[in-house]
Amino acid sequence: MPVTIRDVAQRAGVSKTTVSRVLNGRDELDERTAERVRAVIAELGYVPSARAVAFARGSTHIVAMLLPSLTWPWIGEVVQAAIEAVEDEGYGMLVFTTTQGDESMRRFAEHVSARAFDGLLVVEPGGTLDYITRLHEDGLPVVLVDDRGHEPMFGSVATTNRLGALAAAHHLLEIGRREPLVVSGDPRFGCVQERLAGFAEGFGAAGLTLDPLRAVEGDFTFESGQAAVARALEAGLHFDSLFAHNDTMATGAMAELRRAGLRIPDDVAVVGFDDLPSAAQTDPPLTSVHQPIREMGQAAARALLASFRGTPVPREPIVLPTSFTVRASTVG
Structure with a gap:
């Protein structure tokens, strides 16, 4: 079996903490010890x-x-942007998901x-904000990457949802x-409320x-x-444009518009939100509010x-601005 720090401590007649101090090179120990x-x-x-050495030094050089x-x-x-920033400074990354619920x-x-x-970096899994807040209060450094419009009691990075929709x-x-027809997200999310408000303001x-x-x-x-487009058409609602609260819903909406025989952008101009790399590959390419996703992770x-x-993490959110990318889904 491999030799452990406990084996060293027992043979030397000292505590594991003392062995850790030797490994760390701390000079407060008696030289004979x-x-x-x-x-x-x-x-x-x-x-x-x-x-073991990292623990002795009080740092793992790991970010979760x-x-x-x-x-x-x-x-x-x-995730990729965060990993790049972390590794640039010699740290590693542990990634946890909550796909298995309580077990995760x-x-x-x-x-x-x-x-x-x-x-800890967090893209908040639903229902975990109180737990994460307690971790922060117990001394764990935490920063939230937020697209839901929360204002947590610890550091966060957000974007200008209202101005993007405007x-x-x-x-x-x-x-x-x-x-327009608006295809929104869940209105419980702050970002959805902001996007609805910004679009209505415009x-x-x-x-x-x-x-x-x-x-x-x-x-x-x-x-x-x-489904949103299908329901609107079945209800006989006339619309000459569509604003979806993310690119994925916008892409689904375009598929249903084509199925119904409507032309994009001639009959219906379509705008998404996020401006994912895939937005440039849709048919036609999707006009979208550019959310600075990589920059938020970094x-x-x-x-x-x-x-x-x-350097303390600012208590006020770090807010990165959206921009707007025009493509053929609105301007043919």
């Missing part, structure tokens, strides 16, 4: 693991990231208890579209009030985009890493 420990280490051939799932459309972009959270909690990482409204009005400024019947709730999936990781060096 330190020499005895070093001699036992040599005698037993003990090779400390990187984790907690996610709902890796299958969300933009999660991959956030139990395993995550075990890693928290074992101090397996120095800090830009979508302005664009549709500029190209003469005055009868049309309101033009003297147009959006009929509530023109807002159809989806769930951010391709299928809900299809900013969150850098803020967390800076906190390890003594």
